[in-house]
Amino acid sequence: METYITYSRAKLPEEWEPFLEKIEGCIQCGVCSGSCPSVQMMDITPRQIIHLLRLGREDEALAANTMWFCASCYSCTVRCPMGIEITEVMAVLRNRAIERGIAEPRSLRASRAFVEQITHYGRIFELELLLRAKLAYPLSLMKDLPLGLTLLRKGKINLKPDIVKMPQRLKDSIAKRL
Ligand code: SF4
Ligand code: SF4
Numbered sequence: 540m541e542t543y544i545t546y547s548r549a550k551l552p553e554e555w556e557p558f559l560e561k562i563e564g565c566i567q568c569g570v571c572s573g574s575c576p577s578v579q580m581m582d583i584t585p586r587q588i589i590h591l592l593r594l595g596r597e598d599e600a601l602a603a604n605t606m607w608f609c610a611s612c613y614s615c616t617v618r619c620p621m622g623i624e625i626t627e628v629m630a631v632l633r634n635r636a637i638e639r640g641i642a643e644p645r646s647l648r649a650s651r652a653f654v655e656q657i658t659h660y661g662r663i664f665e666l667e668l669l670l671r672a673k674l675a676y677p678l679s680l681m682k683d684l685p686l687g688l689t690l691l692r693k694g695k696i697n698l699k700p701d702i703v704k705m706p707q708r709l710k711d712s713i714a715k716r717l
Pocket of ligand 1: 564565566567568569570571572585586589618619620621622623625
């Protein structure tokens with residue numbers, strides 16, 4: 540007798556619709572996790588995220604820190620043999636976590652600071668980004684202060700932002716997503 544697995548499309552909200560067909564085709568080969576430079580910091584791997592989603596278990600995927608450590612490097616997406624857009628899946632998870640008010644506050648603060656800097660300067664300004672992320676957590680600031688001072692002394696951190704003129708199309712695209 541053959542056993543069939545029924546995936547739970549109905550349990551996932553409509554934001555997932557464009558991805559469902561491909562997600563259902565995941566063969567759980569693990570190439571995505573094996574290609575991921577951030578996997579060691581993730582509490583569950585990209586492969587496991589895809590598995591949870593194809594079972595309709597979005598809540599469990601959202602409870603993981605995986606999407607917050609995704610560097611959007613696209614390694615997983617270009618290597619996935621089934622053409623699954625895993626990088627986009629991570630972006631949808633971040634948006635869903637924000638919409639549902641379950642985003643990890645530190646990650647959210649860092650993400651907002653990142654987007655604001657890209658919008659204002661056209662690229663990131665590390666010193667401000669670090670200070671904004673760390674000032675909310677003084678203990679962490681104290682811990683990292685010696686390293687920060689060393690980097691500053693060696694000229695590895697700019698004191699002023701480099702300003703790059705961004706194409707209008709890119710500005711519009713960012714504004715649409717805010
Ligand atoms: S690489 Fe693609 S097919 Fe393989 S586990 Fe990851 S998502 Fe699934
Ligand atoms: S896009 Fe994200 S999940 Fe995919 S390999 Fe890069 S860091 Fe990992």
